[in-house]
Amino acid sequence: MNIKLNVSTIKNVPLCTICVAPTAIIKDVKLEIAKTRKSLRIERQSLRSEIKGKDIDNNATLKSLGFENGSTIYVKDLGPQIGWRTVYLIEYLGPPIIYAIFACKPALFYNNPQNIPMSTAACIALICWTVHYVKRLYESAFVHRFSHDTMPLRNLFKNCGYYWFR
Known part of the structure; x- marks a missing residue:
């Protein structure tokens, strides 16, 4: 019944x-x-x-x-909900892109019209930063299993703000 x-x-x-x-x-x-x-x-x-x-x-x-x-x-x-895998991919895609823009084109952001070449230390830092986030992207896409399917879409902006602008 x-x-x-x-x-x-x-x-x-x-x-x-x-x-x-x-x-x-x-x-x-x-x-x-x-x-x-x-x-x-x-x-x-x-x-x-x-x-x-x-x-x-x-x-x-x-x-x-x-x-x-x-x-x-x-x-x-x-x-509205968004999948956790998508959240992590979006979060981890921003930092290497933003860092690369600041490192390779500083004239866009600073009052220095000259194009000064990157130092060796800055180049190594860029490579390490990028490799770190590419590893996180790989793990999020192929390794992690998520206990919950989704999270509220409004949280995506808070999470991305933390990763992209810290």
């Missing part, structure tokens, strides 16, 4: 009613909500058993959480 769940927003505005098996996991509930509300893809959803409660783990079953027929589950829209 299926459980009929009422889905409401955190502001207690009813969204829809869904039917799922008692053995269903929270990820299944998210999929059902996404079917009824196209704008709420599963990456954007945070499900809670109480309005001010904590997020429910995707692998928890409805039965283990005590949901019964007619129970209410609350969904919070997390907003």
Whole structure:
């Protein structure tokens, strides 16, 4: 027998009613909500058993959480999301490019119209900086496994600001 769940927003505005098996996991509930509300893809959803409660783990079953027929589950829209791999690639691409521009074309940024050649130390520093970030880009693209699929898009600007302008 299926459980009929009422889905409401955190502001207690009813969204829809869904039917799922008692053995269903929270990820299944998210999929059902996404079917009824196209704008709420599963990456954007945070499900809670109480309005001010904590997020429910995707692998928890409805039965283990005590949901019964007619129970209410609350969904919070997390907003636009971006994949973690993409975040790291964007973050780590900026520093070597910005450093190279400052190192190779200082006349663009400083009041010195002369084109002074880079010293050996500056050249070595540029190479080391670039190799360091290329290694990070490689690791982000091919080595790392991310525990979460996405993060809010608004955090990308804060993260890039930290890496690009420090």
